[in-house]
């Protein structure tokens with residue numbers, strides 16, 4: 001009998017790293033978590049706090065602080081190190097590129113020397129461009145490096161739709177696609193509520209669904225992160241749950257479809273760019289990208305978003 005011991009490395013023991021850890025241990029998704037942070041005392045403290053919590057959680061998980069040597073036999077590595085956009089300066093996620101890349105250079109080198117060969121899930125913003133940068137720097141197999149990206153924005157979009165139509169988010173399937181950031185777009189043509197296309201509901205119930213302000217709903221979904229940042233200075237529970245959802249799809253070999261950011265190789269007419277699109281996830285990582293039948297306007301918006309990320313990826317390579 002081969003006993004399973006799933007090991008996750010989390011680089012960055014801040015708000016995201018700690019909440020990712022709590023989501024993972026409370027859902028019993030791994031047997032070991034190792035925190036790496038330049039602030040070693042913080043890494044130790046977060047690990048100890050989380051390990052104490054496991055006493056009262058259903059599944060055992062060893063949580064400790066470590067270093068890149070611990071990544072050698074890791075199965076999955078989460079990158080969550082970097083600054084948040086400074087709202088007082090009106091920064092977007094993309095505006096943090098320069099500062100984040102300086103950190104990511106060190107993180108990527110740590111991953112390289114560790115010999116880590118598992119799946120990399122990048123969260124550091126600007127998420128899509130940074131994921132591409134790590135993949136490029138490490139010559140990493142693209143199917144094994146991804147970002148949660150608009151998995152989180154799609155949850156926020158589903159909340160915004162839910163509030164407008166009075167149906168629970170879980171009964172709504174809706175994707176924000178492209179960038180985890182300002183240029184993201186909504187694939188309205190693919191939205192279904194209880195299995196019915198939104199376009200059909202608009203025709204059948206013009207007084208309710210037909211009266212929806214789709215632009216305002218899309219904006220509300222996109223603004224979700226900003227509302228949370230403004231209110232409490234960090235976003236953590238939503239991203240922690242999104243990370244756990246992606247990890248479950250991978251470790252469970254689920255063939256689950258989530259809107260993660262992956263290297264596009266011709267899908268939607270885009271090549272050589274990390275962007276969020278509905279993708280099939282299993283133990284190998286991202287094994288397929290689903291091409292939705294987007295309208296011409298939606299496709300134009302998607303291309304615009306991809307161009308933003310291509311331009312910033314080129315910029316990242318000069319930093």
Ligand SMILES: NC(=O)C1=CN([C@@H]2O[C@H](COP(=O)(O)OP(=O)(O)OC[C@H]3O[C@@H](n4cnc5c(N)ncnc54)[C@H](O)[C@@H]3O)[C@@H](O)[C@H]2O)C=CC1
Pocket residue numbers: 011012013014015016017036037038039042080081082083084085100103104106107122123124125127148149152180234235236239
């Ligand atoms: N993709 C997404 O949906 C989300 C992305 N983020 C991004 O995640 C990143 C982390 O955000 P928070 O956890 O809120 O920040 P935080 O400031 O709470 O934590 C960041 C941690 O990274 C550590 N760190 C800095 N440089 C490091 C290095 N070279 N090596 C190892 N650790 C290092 C810091 O010591 C700190 O503990 C940011 O880039 C943020 O923009 C945050 C929320 C959601």
Ligand SMILES: CC(=O)C(=O)O
Pocket residue numbers: 084093125152225235239
């Ligand atoms: C901070 C961030 O990227 C988010 O919560 O969406």
